[in-house]
Amino acid sequence: MNIHGVVSTEKLAKLIQACVSEHFTGRLSVENTHFLQSWTLYFYQGCLIWAASSVHPIRRFCRQMSLHCPELSIHTAIEWGSDTVDLDYIFLAKLVKQGKIQWKQMAAVIEGQITEILFDLLQQSELQSRSIIPLTYRRIPESTIDSTTKNSSLVLVATEYCWLQAKQAWEAWRQAGLRDYSPNLAPAIRHAKQLQLLIPAVAYRNLISLADGNWTLRDLAVKLKQNLLPLTQSIIPYIHQGLIGLIEVEDIKESFQLKLAASNVSQPHLQASTSPLVASIDDSKNDRLMISRILTQAGYRFINVEDPVKALLILLKHKPDLIFLDLIMPVVNGYEICSQIRRTSVFKDTPVIILTNNDGIVDRVRAKVVCASGFLAKPIKAEKVLKIVQKHLPTTKPVQSQGLQMQTLNPKLVNLNSQSCLTELL
Incomplete structure (x- = not known):
């Protein structure tokens, strides 16, 4: 049976306590559908056995392994299997079976993983109370967890203990005035x-x-x-x-x-954080990829916005230094989005460049009415893109990345x- 609902901090506490009281076996999944983020707690008879998150799963696992299994590199750890490895509970159990880590080390990694994710859940559930985008949850009983346990002994972590550890850490973080800032930054x-x-x-x-x-x-x-x-x-x-x-x-x-x-x-x-951040709002995948390739190769940071309806929320989150805006898009056109951007005080001086297939006088007049900063006619060419970016961001120079293209945001x-x-x- 699936149970759905909206998560608040109080609701999260009640959900976890219910899983303990009912000796629940299955998973409790919490989602932020707008930002495509999810957190999952795995229970066996009311005890936590694992937790997972879409936010930095590999980074988190490597961090826990470094903390609790410092003698074992991740590379050494995967020699038992294929090149593609799921960094999860079964992976740890295999390391124990092979004698590469001790049982108590596995338990420490699992406990650290769970506590971090509970902390993030507490932060997200509190922050969403001020947001128009709620967190939703599903409690899904799973018989597959029972079958998994037949193949290996389980590390059962006391749910109340991990919850208390995470809650104390979150309260200290909040009281220090850090409520709005994730330790994942x-x-x-x-x-x-x-x-x-x-x-x-x-x-x-x-x-x-x-x-x-x-x-x-x-x-x-x-x-x-x-x-x-x-x-x-x-x-x-x-x-x-x-x-x-x-x-x-x-x-x-x-x-x-x-x-x-x-x-x-x-x-x-990685690319230096002082490199200007450029955003592109465009429903055309090819155009987005083209601009992204041109700018990242030139050393600029870059984010894509595919859905024009969500554009303003994403721009407010990342606060780009320059915005490319396609003119013709479904549901809402570029002029309407440009008007929304200009009505937002944080973007009153941000360059907004209209992308269009029609570089006519009518479009140019309308662009001036909504206070666009300029035009870029398609098809997209590297020299035109870079020329217009350098025109509107003349005082900053991007730093060339050294081979690793990993996006960093404003x-x-x-x-x-x-x-x-x-x-x-x-």
Whole structure:
């Protein structure tokens, strides 16, 4: 039987408690359908046995393995099987069976995985109360979990214990004024020279090598062997001053991570967070891919918006420096979207470039009426795209990426104050 509903913080607590009381076997899935995010808790007779999330699944697993199984690289761990490995409960059970990790290490990885995801669920369920997009849930009993347990012994994690750990961590995070900022964000230095004047040389060298937009706050806490909250609080003053930004990063590419472990080389530097972010709102897949290829090769950061109805919400989330906007789209056209953009104060000075097949006088007049910044006639050509971007973003130069095309999004500044303990932490 499927049970559907909207999730609040109180509802989430009741759902988990009901799974415990009923000795539930199955999965509890929570979804944010707008941003295509999901979190799943797996139960066996009321105990948690695993948790999964669409947010950074490989990054999270590698982090937990590094924390609890430091003697084992991920590359070494997959030698038992094929090149494609599901980093999940059964994978860990096989490592135990082969003697590569101990049972208590498997339990620690599972507990860490569950606690992180419960923390994220608590944060999301609280934040959604201020959003027009609710979280929804499904509780799905599954006999397949019973059949899975016949093949290996289960690590049963006390649900109440993990819930308490996650709740205490979330309360501390919220009371520190970090409610709106996910530990899955990555710090990235925006003004290195100014930062260098404010902190000791040793701390600066460590920070410049780590806060490069590649590693989330959680990743850094594990790398530095520090607690997440005080580590985050130590850089908050510099985030408040705009010297460091918090940006969204994609998950680690599994094959890339495995190669790193095999060769023991450092990760290439990703595109710098100071590189301008360009957005394209276009229902044409070919046009989106063309602009994306042109701009990313030139070193710009880039996001695609396929659904024009959701365009404004996505733009508000990422705050691009320049927007390409297709004129002819279903449901709502480019002029209407441009009017919406201009009515939003944060975008009053953001360049908006209309993409069109018809470069006629009527379209140009209408574009001026809705305060578009310019026109780009199709078919799309690299020299035209780059010329118009450089015209409207003349004071910033993109930094060329060094071989790894991983999207990073616009920095979100944290407007908070805290006493710095950066020197002690780093």
